[in-house]
Each structure stands twice: as structure tokens, then as C-alpha cells.
Amino acid sequence: MKVLFFADSHLGFDFPIRPRIHRRRRGWDFFKNYQLILDTAIEEGVHALVHGGDVFFRSKIPVPVIQKAYEPLLPVLEQGIHMFFVPGNHERSRLPATPLFHHSNFHLFDRPRSFSLEVDDLETTWGGFPNIRRHVQNEFPVHLAQVGFESEGQSLNILCLHQAIEGAVVGAQNYTFRKGPDVVGKGQFPDYLNLVLSGHIHRQQVMRSVSGTPIIYSGSIERTSYAERLETKGFYILNILKDDIRWEFRSLPTRPMYEIKLPGNLTDRSILLRTIQEGTETMPEDAILRIRSGVDRHLELLTNAVLRKALPESMNVELLPPITKTAYTWTAYSD
Numbered sequence: 001m002k003v004l005f006f007a008d009s010h011l012g013f014d015f016p017i018r019p020r021i022h023r024r025r026r027g028w029d030f031f032k033n034y035q036l037i038l039d040t041a042i043e044e045g046v047h048a049l050v051h052g053g054d055v056f057f058r059s060k061i062p063v064p065v066i067q068k069a070y071e072p073l074l075p076v077l078e079q080g081i082h083m084f085f086v087p088g089n090h091e092r093s094r095l096p097a098t099p100l101f102h103h104s105n106f107h108l109f110d111r112p113r114s115f116s117l118e119v120d121d122l123e124t125t126w127g128g129f130p131n132i133r134r135h136v137q138n139e140f141p142v143h144l145a146q147v148g149f150e151s152e153g154q155s156l157n158i159l160c161l162h163q164a165i166e167g168a169v170v171g172a173q174n175y176t177f178r179k180g181p182d183v184v185g186k187g188q189f190p191d192y193l194n195l196v197l198s199g200h201i202h203r204q205q206v207m208r209s210v211s212g213t214p215i216i217y218s219g220s221i222e223r224t225s226y227a228e229r230l231e232t233k234g235f236y237i238l239n240i241l242k243d244d245i246r247w248e249f250r251s252l253p254t255r256p257m258y259e260i261k262l263p264g265n266l267t268d269r270s271i272l273l274r275t276i277q278e279g280t281e282t283m284p285e286d287a288i289l290r291i292r293s294g295v296d297r298h299l300e301l302l303t304n305a306v307l308r309k310a311l312p313e314s315m316n317v318e319l320l321p322p323i324t325k326t327a328y329t330w331t332a333y334s335d
């Protein structure tokens with residue numbers, strides 16, 4: 001059985017419906033990769049496509065974004081490809097309704113539940129539940145029991161999640177999730193599970209549960225924050241056999257991210273702009289640029305509008321206040 005697994009598409013990210021300013025928007029990059037993944041599913045002739053959650057960027061989603069997300073799914077379903085969707089934390093564990101939910105090939109983990117799928121004599125059971133927002137360490141076994149996997153059947157058991165799991169690594173500084181109330185422990189996966197596919201962690205990685213079950217994070221489909229600047233983005237193609245599961249990571253095109261730090265001793269607008277322009281000369285045209293002010297005064301001298309004028313339109317630029325003692329927490333880049 002061939003499967004395509006992806007997650008964290010965050011559709012609607014920088015995609016204003018009525019933009020007040022005209023500038024390049026990053027939202028299109030997310031939709032482009034989303035479509036690329038759906039096209040790949042058809043080209044590769046996969047039997048199933050799994051979305052590990054955070055389909056959307058937020059819970060209040062404009063109707064045009066919902067339409068743009070759901071519309072391209074129908075031709076994929078019509079090809080006979082089964083879809084399994086996990087509601088993530090960004091959609092508040094609930095996806096906006098669509099007639100697609102009634103399509104016989106569309107399977108939504110709107111509550112703890114399971115679906116059976118048989119392909120060429122291979123029996124599989126797909127279980128899952130929406131993102132558990134709090135106390136997942138306690139809630140996980142309860143939800144898993146409600147899924148109703150058979151622990152001693154012929155069928156392969158595949159669990160689909162959108163959670164942080166102990167040992168997962170994120171960010172440019174390799175923050176590692178430790179066991180905690182809001183993290184699933186590596187020892188909490190029963191050995192009757194053959195495979196775990198999860199969204200939520202934006203860096204792609206493969207781990208093992210204590211009992212040896214592969215746990216795969218596909219990561220996000222584009223960079224949602226600077227913490228992801230060093231990461232390769234993509235999705236997984238899996239080949240599931242009766243006694244062997246193989247996976248292969250496929251990368252997606254992404255835009256490079258850069259940061260410029262302004263020296264605090266520069267307090268002349270034109271010199272600051274020249275410094276920035278010189279700094280961007282060697283950068284690719286489509287760079288996503290973060291400019292960190294050296295002193296508060298820089299925020300009075302420069303605005304995002306001024307910076308956009310000084311730089312190529314193909315770049316995205318953002319001005320940030322001087323670095324202060326900000327706590328390094330995982331929520332900023334794992335969700």
C-alpha cells in the first residue's frame with residue numbers, strides 16, 4: 001500500500017482577503033506546495049493520503065481560503081485515493097464543514113475513531129483523533145482506547161495524530177521535547193501499533209517509540225517562522241507491506257530566510273538603508289528577510305513601508321525591535 005503523508009499546511013498564512021497594502025504575500029507559497037503534494041499523490045498513484053493536521057493557519061478562516069483548500073481535494077478523491085485528515089490545534093481541533101466530508105473516500109478523525117482499508121490483500125486499520133490541547137499525557141491512553149484498535153488482529157494498525165511527542169526536536173537551536181503533561185511519552189505507544197504519523201512538529205523527523213514503532217513527523221510544507229529557517233520542507237511517501245514499512249522523504253521548494261542585525265551606533269536613516277541594501281546584494285531575489293534593530297531609535301527611523309520601498313518587491317521584509325530577554329519556549333515554533 002502506497003501512502004503520501006503530509007501535515008501543517010497552514011493555509012491562510014499571510015493570505016489577506018482584502019489586503020490594505022500591495023506587497024508580495026507568502027500565502028501563495030503555501031497553496032503552491034499544497035497543490036504540488038496533491039499532484040504528486042495522483043502521479044505516484046498512492047492509495048491513501050494523510051494530512052496530519054493544521055490544514056489551516058487559524059480557527060477563524062475566511063470562506064475563500066476554505067474554498068481554496070477544499071476545492072483541489074475532490075479530483076484526488078475521485079481518482080480513488082483515500083484521505084485521512086486530523087484536525088490540528090490551529091483549527092481548534094475542528095475542521096470547517098464541507099460536503100467533501102460525505103465523500104466515501106474521505107475519512108475525518110473528528111473524534112477518536114478508526115477506518116479499515118484493504119488494498120491487495122493487505123488489511124490496515126487507520127485510527128486517530130483531533131489534537132488534544134491540554135493534558136495529553138493523561139488523555140492519550142483514554143483517546144487511544146476510544147479509537148478501538150484490535151491488538152491481536154491481522155490488520156496493521158496505523159495511528160494518526162497532531163501532538164508533541166517526547167524526543168521530538170525543533171528550532172535552529174535543537175530544542176528537544178521532554179516528557180510532560182502536554183507531551184506524549186515515547187513509552188505511551190502500545191506495541192500493537194505498527195506506525196504513527198503525526199503533525200504539529202514543523203521539522204521533519206523519524207523517531208521510534210519505546211516498543212520500536214516508527215513515529216513519523218512530516219513537518220510543515222513551508223516555513224512558518226524563523227525557527228524553521230535551516231529546515232528542509234517536504235512530505236513522506238510510504239510503502240506499507242505486511243511485514244515491512246518503508247518511507248522516503250521528498251523535499252518541496254521553499255524560500256530562503258535571512259536576518260540582518262543593525263549596528264546600534266548607526267542612527268542616520270540613509271546610512272541604515274544603505275547598510276541594509278548592501279547586506280541584501282548577495283541574497284536571492286525571493287529572500288524572506290528579518291531586520292533586527294540595534295536600538296529603539298531604529299524603529300523611529302525605519303518602517304516596514306520604507307524598507308519595502310528600498311528593497312526588491314520580490315523579497316519579504318519585516319522590521320523587529322531590538323533583541324531583549326525573550327524566553328525560549330517551544331510554543332513559538334512548534335505550533
Ligand SMILES: [Mn+2]
Binds near residue numbers: 053090201335
Ligand atoms: Mn502547525
